[in-house]
Amino acid sequence: xxxxxxxxxxxxxxxxxxxxxxxxxxxxxxxxxxxxxxxxxxxxxxxxxxxxxxxxxxxxxxxxxxxxxxxxxxxxxxxxxxxxxxxxxxxxxxxxxxxxxxxxxxxxxxxxxxxxxxxxxxxxxxxxxxxxxxxxxxxxxx
Amino acid sequence: xxxxxxxxxxxxxxxxxxxxxxxxxxxxxxxxxxxxxxxxxxxxxxxxxxxxxxxxxxxxxxxxxxxxxxxxxxxxxxxxxxxxxxxxxxxxxxxxxxxxxxxxxxxxxxxxxxxxxxxxxxxxxxxxxxxxxxxxxxxxxxxxxxxxxxxxxxxxxxxxxxxxxxxxxxxxxxxxxxxxxxxxxxxxxxxxxxxxxxxxxxxxxxxxxxxxxxxxxxxxxxxxxxxxxxxxx
Numbered sequence: 001x002x003x004x005x006x007x008x009x010x011x012x013x014x015x016x017x018x019x020x021x022x023x024x025x026x027x028x029x030x031x032x033x034x035x036x037x038x039x040x041x042x043x044x045x046x047x048x049x050x051x052x053x054x055x056x057x058x059x060x061x062x063x064x065x066x067x068x069x070x071x072x073x074x075x076x077x078x079x080x081x082x083x084x085x086x087x088x089x090x091x092x093x094x095x096x097x098x099x100x101x102x103x104x105x106x107x108x109x110x111x112x113x114x115x116x117x118x119x120x121x122x123x124x125x126x127x128x129x130x131x132x133x134x135x136x137x138x139x140x141x142x
Numbered sequence: 143x144x145x146x147x148x149x150x151x152x153x154x155x156x157x158x159x160x161x162x163x164x165x166x167x168x169x170x171x172x173x174x175x176x177x178x179x180x181x182x183x184x185x186x187x188x189x190x191x192x193x194x195x196x197x198x199x200x201x202x203x204x205x206x207x208x209x210x211x212x213x214x215x216x217x218x219x220x221x222x223x224x225x226x227x228x229x230x231x232x233x234x235x236x237x238x239x240x241x242x243x244x245x246x247x248x249x250x251x252x253x254x255x256x257x258x259x260x261x262x263x264x265x266x267x268x269x270x271x272x273x274x275x276x277x278x279x280x281x282x283x284x285x286x287x288x289x290x291x292x293x294x295x296x297x298x299x300x301x302x303x304x305x306x307x308x309x310x311x312x313x314x315x316x317x318x319x320x321x322x323x324x325x326x327x328x329x330x331x332x333x334x335x336x337x338x339x340x341x342x343x344x345x346x347x348x349x350x351x352x353x354x355x356x357x358x359x360x361x362x363x364x365x366x367x368x369x370x371x372x373x374x375x
Binding site: 002004005006008009010012013016027043071093096098101102103104105106107108118119120121126127128129 | 144145146148149152208211213214215216232233234236237238239240241243244247248251252254255
């Protein structure tokens with residue numbers, strides 16, 4: 001259900017920042033949030049009807065696999081290295097687990113697989129609009 | 143573009159935003175946030191931004207109540223006129239350790255993804271002069287209520303916060319907590335004399351209401367209702 005908030009935020013951002021009709025928007029979401037893409041698109045398609053700027057826009061969703069760096073031991077690691085930890089968090093919290101609701105909480109739940117520190121930097125943990133294409137205009141990249 | 147920031151701003155638009163803040167810890171911000179919220183005349187959303195202690199949930203006795211999620215976002219826990227949003231409902235009974243750079247984004251996420259109800263939004267901020275104040279300034283034109291005790295240490299630190307707010311052209315209301323004790327109808331200033339916009343008494347009975355603050359109708363609440371609430375209505 002949280003996907004509706006994100007869809008709403010995308011529609012809101014587009015309608016506030018663009019004047020021309022939009023044909024396509026590319027949204028990037030982090031893999032470990034495990035957002036349901038179908039619900040996200042369904043919500044977007046429902047909410048876009050409210051404003052002519054976005055009513056014909058197609059939502060493309062890119063899932064980004066973030067990379068991580070521990071600021072304590074300076075080693076880099078990938079999602080596959082912490083997959084088990086994420087799985088444990090998902091199991092203990094169920095569907096609305098904290099990293100689904102708030103990806104920025106990641107360092108509170110995940111430890112560096114090498115030294116155990118929580119001082120983790122994630123590159124690509126944000127939800128952001130990567131690209132917006134307008135009808136008859138040059139595309140804008142944020 | 144940051145959809146998160148846009149959404150957080152949208153959620154606070156057209157609301158009366160009140161921020162309970164102090165540069166000093168342990169002065170009673172959370173108790174005052176709770177009592178102000180309970181004293182407001184209509185529905186209010188109380189958001190606990192002190193993500194490390196989550197005192198608000200403890201005061202209302204809901205620290206183990208998980209939050210529900212609807213199409214409108216994270217649904218608050220309703221207690222009387224107060225709609226409570228706390229990270230405690232998301233992380234439950236677990237420590238939260240976060241690098242500084244993540245903190246402001248967690249705050250934005252908490253505001254953006256919550257279902258905010260009522261005319262008023264009260265923020266209980268963590269102590270200090272940091273991300274929380276900067277984030278709140280980005281998102282809303284809030285009314286600052288600065289909490290201190292009469293102690294010299296607290297007053298000194300709180301002055302820094304007031305200097306900052308003055309520089310930002312924000313008029314703060316200063317609430318002096320634990321200011322006096324009434325004994326045989328006489329006011330005794332236990333920790334020194336300092337007059338703020340509102341001075342709150344010490345009520346030893348308040349401690350009995352930790353976990354059920356919504357039931358407290360004692361002296362501190364009475365002064366808040368009579369002297370503080372009318373100043374920002």
